[in-house]
Amino acid sequence: MAILDVQHVQKIYTTRFGGSRVQALTDVNFKVERGEYVAIMGESGSGKTTLLNILAALDRPTSGDVVLNGRSLNSIKDKQISAFRRDNLGFVFQDFNLLDNFSLRDNIYLPLVLAGRRVTDMEAAINPIAKMLGISEILEKYPYEVSGGQKQRAAVARALITKPQLVLADEPTGALDSRATDQLLELFSRVNRSGQTILMVTHSVRAASHASRVLFIRDGAIFHQIYRGDGTDEMLYQTISDTLTLLATGGEKNA
Amino acid sequence: MRKLALYPKLAASALRKNFRIYLPYLLACAGTVMMFQMLVALGLDESVARLNGGTDIVTTLSLGAVVVAIFSAILLFYTNGVIIRHRKKEFGLYNILGMEKRHIALVLMWETLYTALISFAAGAAGALVFTKLAQMIIVRMLHGSTDLRIGFNPVSLMVTLALFLGIFLLTLLKNLAVIHRSRPVELLHSESMGEREPKSRWVLAMLGLILLAAGYAMSIRTADVYNALTNFFIAVILVIFGTYFLFTAFSIVFLKMLRRNKRYYYRTNHFVSVSGMLYRMKRNAMGLASICILSTMVLVTVSTTFCLYAGLDDIVNGMHPSDVICKVNYEGTRQPENCEASWARIREIVAEQGLKIENEQIYDTVSFTTRIEDDGATLDFGVREGVKVDELLTIRAFQLDDYERITGTEVELEPGEALAWCESGEPIERLNISDLHLKLVPIDGFPILRSQDTIETRELAMVLPDAEMLARVYEIQKDAYGRFAGSLHRDMRFDLSGSADEKYECEQAVRAFANKESGTNSKYAPISTASCREVDYRTDYLPLYASLFFIGMFLGFLFVMVTVTIIYYKQVSEGMDDAGRFEIMRKVGMTRTEVRSSIRSQVLTVFFLPLLAAAVHTAFAFPMMKWLLLAFGMSDTMLYARSTLGCFGVFAILYIAVYLFTARAYNRIVDGARA
Numbered sequence: 001m002a003i004l005d006v007q008h009v010q011k012i013y014t015t016r017f018g019g020s021r022v023q024a025l026t027d028v029n030f031k032v033e034r035g036e037y038v039a040i041m042g043e044s045g046s047g048k049t050t051l052l053n054i055l056a057a058l059d060r061p062t063s064g065d066v067v068l069n070g071r072s073l074n075s076i077k078d079k080q081i082s083a084f085r086r087d088n089l090g091f092v093f094q095d096f097n098l099l100d101n102f103s104l105r106d107n108i109y110l111p112l113v114l115a116g117r118r119v120t121d122m123e124a125a126i127n128p129i130a131k132m133l134g135i136s137e138i139l140e141k142y143p144y145e146v147s148g149g150q151k152q153r154a155a156v157a158r159a160l161i162t163k164p165q166l167v168l169a170d171e172p173t174g175a176l177d178s179r180a181t182d183q184l185l186e187l188f189s190r191v192n193r194s195g196q197t198i199l200m201v202t203h204s205v206r207a208a209s210h211a212s213r214v215l216f217i218r219d220g221a222i223f224h225q226i227y228r229g230d231g232t233d234e235m236l237y238q239t240i241s242d243t244l245t246l247l248a249t250g251g252e253k254n255a
Numbered sequence: 256m257r258k259l260a261l262y263p264k265l266a267a268s269a270l271r272k273n274f275r276i277y278l279p280y281l282l283a284c285a286g287t288v289m290m291f292q293m294l295v296a297l298g299l300d301e302s303v304a305r306l307n308g309g310t311d312i313v314t315t316l317s318l319g320a321v322v323v324a325i326f327s328a329i330l331l332f333y334t335n336g337v338i339i340r341h342r343k344k345e346f347g348l349y350n351i352l353g354m355e356k357r358h359i360a361l362v363l364m365w366e367t368l369y370t371a372l373i374s375f376a377a378g379a380a381g382a383l384v385f386t387k388l389a390q391m392i393i394v395r396m397l398h399g400s401t402d403l404r405i406g407f408n409p410v411s412l413m414v415t416l417a418l419f420l421g422i423f424l425l426t427l428l429k430n431l432a433v434i435h436r437s438r439p440v441e442l443l444h445s446e447s448m449g450e451r452e453p454k455s456r457w458v459l460a461m462l463g464l465i466l467l468a469a470g471y472a473m474s475i476r477t478a479d480v481y482n483a484l485t486n487f488f489i490a491v492i493l494v495i496f497g498t499y500f501l502f503t504a505f506s507i508v509f510l511k512m513l514r515r516n517k518r519y520y521y522r523t524n525h526f527v528s529v530s531g532m533l534y535r536m537k538r539n540a541m542g543l544a545s546i547c548i549l550s551t552m553v554l555v556t557v558s559t560t561f562c563l564y565a566g567l568d569d570i571v572n573g574m575h576p577s578d579v580i581c582k583v584n585y586e587g588t589r590q591p592e593n594c595e596a597s598w599a600r601i602r603e604i605v606a607e608q609g610l611k612i613e614n615e616q617i618y619d620t621v622s623f624t625t626r627i628e629d630d631g632a633t634l635d636f637g638v639r640e641g642v643k644v645d646e647l648l649t650i651r652a653f654q655l656d657d658y659e660r661i662t663g664t665e666v667e668l669e670p671g672e673a674l675a676w677c678e679s680g681e682p683i684e685r686l687n688i689s690d691l692h693l694k695l696v697p698i699d700g701f702p703i704l705r706s707q708d709t710i711e712t713r714e715l716a717m718v719l720p721d722a723e724m725l726a727r728v729y730e731i732q733k734d735a736y737g738r739f740a741g742s743l744h745r746d747m748r749f750d751l752s753g754s755a756d757e758k759y760e761c762e763q764a765v766r767a768f769a770n771k772e773s774g775t776n777s778k779y780a781p782i783s784t785a786s787c788r789e790v791d792y793r794t795d796y797l798p799l800y801a802s803l804f805f806i807g808m809f810l811g812f813l814f815v816m817v818t819v820t821i822i823y824y825k826q827v828s829e830g831m832d833d834a835g836r837f838e839i840m841r842k843v844g845m846t847r848t849e850v851r852s853s854i855r856s857q858v859l860t861v862f863f864l865p866l867l868a869a870a871v872h873t874a875f876a877f878p879m880m881k882w883l884l885l886a887f888g889m890s891d892t893m894l895y896a897r898s899t900l901g902c903f904g905v906f907a908i909l910y911i912a913v914y915l916f917t918a919r920a921y922n923r924i925v926d927g928a929r930a
Contacts, residue, residue: 058842079846086844097839101534106526111843113526119517158843 002067003165003197004032004055009064011050011220024050025061026220032166032199037192039211040201041240047220048201049170055199056168057085069165086111090159090167094174096151098143104154105139111162122161129157132194133187149180156187160196167191169200173207185210205244209237216243223247262358266365269345275920276341276827280334281373283820287327288378288419290813293386294320296411302404306397311795312802319806323813328422330817335426337824339433341831346434360431367427371420379412389805396564396801455511456504463500470494474879479644483882490879494872495548502544507536523849527840528857535832542825543865546818550869550906553814555876558902560807562895563800563887570888571796575788577614577748578758579765583780585743588726590619593780597773598747604768605751608761615749618657619722621729623741624649624712633687636735647712654725658718666718668696674718676701683715689731691724693717744783755789762787800887815906819913826858826917830924837925854925858918866910870903 011025025047032038042048053059055066057073066073068088076084091097098107105126112122130136133153143151152172159167169188173181181204189210192198200211208214210233216224224243228236270277297303298316306312349359390405470493477483510533514520520529532539563570581601583594598617605612626635627648634648658674659665666674675695677683686693701716719725729743751758769785837850877899881892889895 082841082844082846082849089844091842093842097842099530099836099839101530101836106530109521110526110840113521114523114840114843114845114849116523119521122521 002031003034003036003069004199005067006030006055007065007067009051009054009061009066011047011054011059012062024220025054028064028217028220028222030215030222030225032197034197035192035195037188037198037210037212038200039208039214040199040217041203041205041208041214041244042217043203046217048203048217051217052168052170052201056089056091057081083115086115086162088165090162090164092152092155092159092167092169092172094171096143096148096155096175098151098155098158100143103140103142104135104146104150104157107143107154108139108157108161110158115162125161126157129160132190133157147180148176149183152176152180152184153187156184156191160191165197167196167198169198169202171202171204172200173202173204181206205237205240208240209233211236214240216247218247262361263365265362266369269342269362270366270369273338273342276338277370279820279823280331280338281370281377283330283334283816284370284374284419285377285381286816287323287330287813288374288415289381289385290809290816291320291323291327291418292378292382292411292415293389294323294809295414296382296386296408297389297405299408299411300405303393306798309798311799315799315802315806319809322810324418326813326817327419328425330820331422331426332429334820334824335429337828339430341828343433343437347437356434359434363427363430363434367423367430371423374419375416378415383407393801393805396805397797455508457508459500459504460508463497463503463505465497466493467497467501470497471875474875474877477879477882480882480886481644483879484886487879487883490876494551494875498547498868498872499541499544502547503536503540506540506543507533510536523845524853524856527853528860531833531836531857532861535829539825539829539861542821543861546821547865547868547872549814549818549821550865550910551872551876553811553818554869554873554899554902554906555880556807556814557811558873558895558899559880559884560804561902562884562891562898563889564804565898566889566891566894567792567796567800569891569894570800571788571792573890574888575786575791577616578750578788579762579785580746580748581765581769581782581785582744582746584783585619585729585745588729588743590745591780593778594745597779597782600768600772600779601747601765604764605761608757608764609753610757610761611752613750613752615747616661617745617747618653618661619725619743619745620651620653621725621732621741621743622649622651623732623736625732625735631681631683632685634689636689636732638736644712649712649714651714651716652725652728653716653718654722655718655720656722668720669694670720672696673720673724674698676716678714678716680713686715686717688728691727691731758789759793762790766790815909822862822913823917823920826921827924829858830921833921834925850925851922854922855918858921862914866907873899873903 006028009025009028011023013022013024014020028047028051040048040051050059054061054073057076060074098104099110102110108126108130109122112125126139127136130139133156135150135153135157138146138150143154146154152175156172159169172188173184176184185207188198188200192212198211200207202208212228214226214236215222216226224247226236226239226243231239294316298313298320303309303316304313346359349362350356386405470490473486473490473493477486510529513525513529514533519525579601581597583591583597585591602612624647626637626639626642626646627633628635634650655666655668655674668674671692671694673686673693673695674697675683675686676698682695682697684695686695695717698718719728726743729741733740751761753761766785766787768779769782773779773782775781833854837845837854841847841850877896881895884890884895
């Protein structure tokens with residue numbers, strides 16, 4: 001069963017006085033199955049960020065719909081959208097978006113506190129996640145006291161602690177060095193193996209090569225997709241590179 | 256040519272672009288320039304100096320000018336600091352785009368020049384308008400008994416220019432130092448750099464509590480005027496330091512305690528606001544403590560000076576129980592000749608002025624203050640240190656002849672007896688004055704009018720059987736106290752019929768006679784003092800108390816202006832800090848309403864804490880201020896209580912208005928970052 005169904009999403013931005021119109025998404029159409037690990041690749045300006053904002057319910061499509069776990073995002077009222085996002089989606093951002101004035105533990109608790117959970121529940125929820133992400137020892141530290149990789153792992157913990165239907169990751173390795181990147185991608189794979197559905201937007205081939213499926217977006221539409229099948233990360237890496245080369249040299253769809 | 260014009264243009268456009276944050280700064284500059292110039296102009300004006308009691312007014316005004324100068328410097332320095340902190344990014348950008356630090360310095364110099372020009376122009380214009388207003392207020396307060404013409408005074412302009420050029424130069428130097436010290440990358444990121452969490456400083460927190468408690472205790476335990484006068488500044492300093500320590504250290508300790516309470520802390524509102532306050536309490540605490548102290552200053556200054564001015568009539572009546580009191584000192588125990596001639600001449604003068612004498616009383620008297628022993632009967636003439644005011648007794652002694660004449664009664668006194676009337680406390684039945692043992696016969700009320708004492712000691716009025724006995728008492732205390740002893744003198748006191756103006760003329764004539772014509776070698780006995788109610792009211796009390804009230808209001812306005820500006824910049828700078836944080840919270844699923852309500856909860860707490868603390872300070876200052884007011888002759892505690900409450904009411908309304916206004920600015924900044 002598809003956990004996420006993106007149906008003919010179109011997004012057009014109009015400048016304030018209705019002058020020029022910019023078509024960011026022309027027609028995006030895809031599904032994500034439960035437990036899948038999907039990477040979306042594309043160059044700057046391809047519409048990646050717009051798509052992610054729509055999936056995150058931060059923005060609404062001009063036409064088309066997004067159905068998450070059987071519920072249409074269009075049908076959710078503005079008032080409920082924050083609560084919906086909190087309950088169903090987890091976010092990992094490129095620049096971590098941790099709050100400086102909270103310890104890592106409090107940063108991870110934040111969505112639970114907003115949801116009004118009990119302290120005992122929160123304490124029970126954090127331990128297994130912190131253990132899996134290897135940050136149990138540094139929970140009491142503040143963001144400015146830990147490395148970038150540790151910050152991002154704390155951000156992942158914050159995304160996971162609500163047990164979301166879907167984790168949305170926006171260029172999660174963008175601000176990390178190569179070692180931290182490898183560690184984080186390894187973690188993402190492990191999280192995915194535990195059954196968590198992940199959708200990641202990236203333009204890093206290495207990041208995408210960990211996914212089970214890679215979608216390519218160009219000019220506001222899904223242009224191509226690659227399945228991992230039984231191949232290794234390295235094989236997928238090679239396929240993605242080839243595809244990107246093809247894209248860059250102006251290959252036609254499904255060439 | 257082109258290149259030269261670049262920097263002024265850049266400076267002008269920078270001011271325009273940062274208009275919202277610069278406008279209050281410009282207003283504060285212009286406001287302080289205006290206030291300072293007004294005070295200096297008033298203090299230097301000849302028509303002010305020529306007023307009755309002009310020297311008092313000029314002294315008060317110049318003291319006020321010093322206070323204004325100090326607070327202007329503090330305010331402008333603080334405000335400039337906030338602005339420059341938020342503009343570091345802009346300078347970093349300039350630097351990265353290829354401007355050298357000296358070019359940025361040039362831009363800053365032009366900016367300061369523009370700021371100075373605008374503030375001087377606006378301030379001088381404001382001063383011109385408001386000096387007229389101040390003139391009208393002063394004339395009104397002095398009951399129109401003046402012809403005040405305050406003109407333009409170039410000297411005041413020069414003094415103001417010198418002071419504020421100095422202040423602006425200092426702010427410029429500080430900004431240049433900030434630019435000079437920093438590296439461009441730091442400039443770019445300075446706003447997002449996380450401030451470390453403050454440490455709990457238990458010692459400082461406890462010290463703050465102790466200092467504050469000590470200051471409060473000092474005020475509550477004030478038992479007399481001397482006490483109040485000597486302890487006032489100590490108490491003020493204790494409370495100021497206590498407040499700063501409490502806000503900086505205690506607030507952090509307290510917030511950390513809240514955070515340790517998990518049940519309380521992990522609630523949406525508390526979670527965000529407690530951590531938010533804790534996060535920047537280090538920087539905030541000073542601002543909050545300053546707001547608290549300034550608010551207290553406004554409340555105390557305005558309420559006391561208003562109360563003095565409003566209670567002036569009572570004060571003057573207290574000090575002058577009769578319209579005119581003239582004293583002729585005895586030569587030792589011998590009544591000077593020509594005493595009657597002096598009294599007769601005074602009656603003539605009053606008649607020449609066309610007024611009538613009422614309630615005339617003539618009597619011999621001696622009065623002195625000494626310690627009374629624990630037995631409540633024996634007077635202790637020893638000279639000793641550390642005597643408490645409640646051990647003291649002021650004795651006013653008269654003789655029976657005068658008493659009988661004034662009251663029109665006949666009194667039989669046994670040998671060793673005296674009539675006595677005690678204003679308060681236990682009645683005294685026996686009195687031992689050295690070897691003189693008196694049995695006191697109580698009487699109801701005392702017809703010779705109230706004394707002129709301002710310092711309230713317990714008072715005993717006593718009528719001795721004859722003049723010899725009075726002389727005896729005089730000599731006993733004379734032997735003990737020497738030249739500090741009370742004198743034996745013959746008084747004439749009376750009231751006048753007629754309007755205030757007529758009284759004023761008449762009293763001046765009486766005083767002229769007392770000062771010039773009466774004397775040892777004339778045919779009139781020398782009058783040592785002639786205290787005249789209306790004359791003193793117009794030349795001493797009214798100018799002093801009115802100018803105190805004027806300065807009180809003036810400083811009140813200044814403190815309010817400083818408070819408002821600090822509050823505004825606090826809100827703006829916090830809004831800028833918070834915008835990013837609330838953006839993140841929205842991304843992880845906080846609703847707009849939740850953001851709003853947590854902003855409100857945080858801002859409300861931080862905002863009304865200083866007002867609350869100021870109210871507590873003012874309440875605890877009350878006992879001590881009550882005694883200080885007594886030193887000015889003000890004994891109406893109810894009036895003081897009413898004016899304090901009134902001031903607090905007005906101030907609280909003003910404070911809330913400022914809050915609503917600045918909260919809007921804050922919300923705009925926090926919301927604006929969303930897009």
